[in-house]
Amino acid sequence: MASRIVTFNLNGRDVEVMVKPLTTLQAVLREHLHLTATKSGCRQGGCGSCTVLVNGEPMLSCLLPVEDIAGQKVVTLEGITPAEGLHPIQQAFFDNYAIQCGYCSPGMIMVIKALLDRNPNPTRQEVMDAIAGNVCRCTGYDSILRAAEDAARRLQSA
Amino acid sequence: MAIQDYFLPKSLEQALDLLTEHGPALLVMAGGTIAMPLINDGISMPEKVMGLRHAGLNAVRRENGTLVVGATTTLTQLAQQADIPMLQEAVRHIGGWQIRNMGTVGGNLFAPPPAGDLAVALLALDATVTLASKQRGRRTIPLAEFFTGFMTTALAPDELVAELHIPLPRGKTSYIKYARKHANTPAIVTVAAHVVTEGNKVADARLALNAVGPHPIRVRRAEQLLLGSPLNADSIALAAKEAAAECEPFTDAIATDWYRRRMTEVFVRRALERIAE
Numbered sequence: 001m002a003s004r005i006v007t008f009n010l011n012g013r014d015v016e017v018m019v020k021p022l023t024t025l026q027a028v029l030r031e032h033l034h035l036t037a038t039k040s041g042c043r044q045g046g047c048g049s050c051t052v053l054v055n056g057e058p059m060l061s062c063l064l065p066v067e068d069i070a071g072q073k074v075v076t077l078e079g080i081t082p083a084e085g086l087h088p089i090q091q092a093f094f095d096n097y098a099i100q101c102g103y104c105s106p107g108m109i110m111v112i113k114a115l116l117d118r119n120p121n122p123t124r125q126e127v128m129d130a131i132a133g134n135v136c137r138c139t140g141y142d143s144i145l146r147a148a149e150d151a152a153r154r155l156q157s158a
Numbered sequence: 159m160a161i162q163d164y165f166l167p168k169s170l171e172q173a174l175d176l177l178t179e180h181g182p183a184l185l186v187m188a189g190g191t192i193a194m195p196l197i198n199d200g201i202s203m204p205e206k207v208m209g210l211r212h213a214g215l216n217a218v219r220r221e222n223g224t225l226v227v228g229a230t231t232t233l234t235q236l237a238q239q240a241d242i243p244m245l246q247e248a249v250r251h252i253g254g255w256q257i258r259n260m261g262t263v264g265g266n267l268f269a270p271p272p273a274g275d276l277a278v279a280l281l282a283l284d285a286t287v288t289l290a291s292k293q294r295g296r297r298t299i300p301l302a303e304f305f306t307g308f309m310t311t312a313l314a315p316d317e318l319v320a321e322l323h324i325p326l327p328r329g330k331t332s333y334i335k336y337a338r339k340h341a342n343t344p345a346i347v348t349v350a351a352h353v354v355t356e357g358n359k360v361a362d363a364r365l366a367l368n369a370v371g372p373h374p375i376r377v378r379r380a381e382q383l384l385l386g387s388p389l390n391a392d393s394i395a396l397a398a399k400e401a402a403a404e405c406e407p408f409t410d411a412i413a414t415d416w417y418r419r420r421m422t423e424v425f426v427r428r429a430l431e432r433i434a435e
Contacts, residue, residue, distance in 0.1 A: 020160070020161070021161045021162065021163050021164035021207070022161045022164045022197070022207055024194070024198075043195070043198040043199070044195040044198065044199070045191050045194070045195055045253075045256075045257060045260075046195075048254060048256060051256055057234070057259045058255055058256045058259060059256050059259050059260055060191075060256045060257070060260065062194070062198065063189075063190045063191055063194040063195065063198075063260060064190060064194075064260070065164060065190065065194075065209060067164060067166055067209075068166065068190075068209055068211045068212070111255065111256070114255075128340075128341070129250075129255070129341065130255055131254075132254040132255065132340075132341035132342040133253060133254015133255050133256045133257055133342050134254065
């Protein structure tokens with residue numbers, strides 16, 4: 001079957017890609033556009049490492065056919081990272097030892113971004129609920145929870 | 159065999175046309191949270207896939223004391239738009255945030271146990287499901303009749319789930335999902351209960367269970383035991399014991415059938431105790 005052209009807004013810019021039927025957003029990001037912050041973990045919807053924001057909502061790019069989000073706004077970790085330095089959530093992860101192998105970090109950071117966009121001062125339980133779909137095998141989560149709370153403080157005082 | 163075509167119909171009518179044209183060779187999905195993992199792993203290798211995300215079925219409306227929920231309403235949308243606490247509680251216990259943003263109310267009906275924890279709440283609320291076919295039009299059946307076996311339903315090959323009708327609860331409800339973790343986890347047993355009492359006696363009771371049968375089930379013998387009695391420690395203990403006898407638990411990586419049956423008795427009792435409080 002012929003490939004199709006899909007356009008969508010990625011990190012503030014319109015992009016156009018040619019894809020085979022049912023190509024996932026994850027494959028488009030990583031293989032077509034070479035934006036590899038979005039990880040490929042389980043490809044089962046179980047690990048959260050491929051999380052991106054679609055119209056501000058966290059979604060799993062490994063389960064999302066790119067044709068489904070034609071014309072919509074996608075934000076990946078590349079989209080929130082400034083040209084110089086780090087986003088306050090990234091800096092909070094760094095300062096709170098919330099990154100070890102780093103594989104879960106892009107998904108964790110995007111989910112925490114979506115949470116803080118809605119709720120600038122979440123409780124620890126609200127952070128736990130938000131990251132329940134993201135697996136980290138290194139940190140034991142405690143440093144990630146501290147980083148999320150620290151990021152909330154930084155963003156509020158910014 | 160690579161996927162030959164992916165269809166994204168813009169309406170239910172277009173979706174039914176495509177289903178009629180391509181027949182059972184067409185894999186139907188909505189949020190993709192069940193179908194895409196199987197496709198990514200090569201377990202499912204469909205030639206043609208239809209996605210329902212843009213088929214205009216994601217709306218919630220009120221109609222004479224009934225909540226009408228379109229089949230592709232996401233679980234997040236349901237929790238935001240349905241003011242039925244048991245539904246919100248059920249949604250909170252399904253997947254993580256991302257899965258709730260993608261997974262749909264209609265799609266959840268096809269999640270094999272121990273997944274599918276929304277249907278157990280819908281069964282306790284006595285929901286009906288409307289199925290649509292191009293040739294035969296629409297039919298509405300009780301959700302309890304929709305489930306026919308493990309991964310089998312009353313859905314005909316030319317039909318799609320169009321919407322669910324959920325009566326607003328008349329009585330008290332409770333919902334408990336017992337699992338090994340607090341969130342994003344398969345159930346050991348999930349209990350949803352709806353009890354109407356009149357003059358201190360149970361006038362109507364619905365008890366639904368998930369993860370202890372081939373599909374989400376009503377335990378009708380246990381329900382019957384409650385009718386006409388006050389909801390007290392004695393009647394609750396009898397119903398809980400009957401529910402444990404009536405369910406058909408299975409063994410998987412989460413729990414053994416023996417453990418699931420024991421926990422069914424415990425958590426049916428706790429669910430009813432919450433209503434009796």
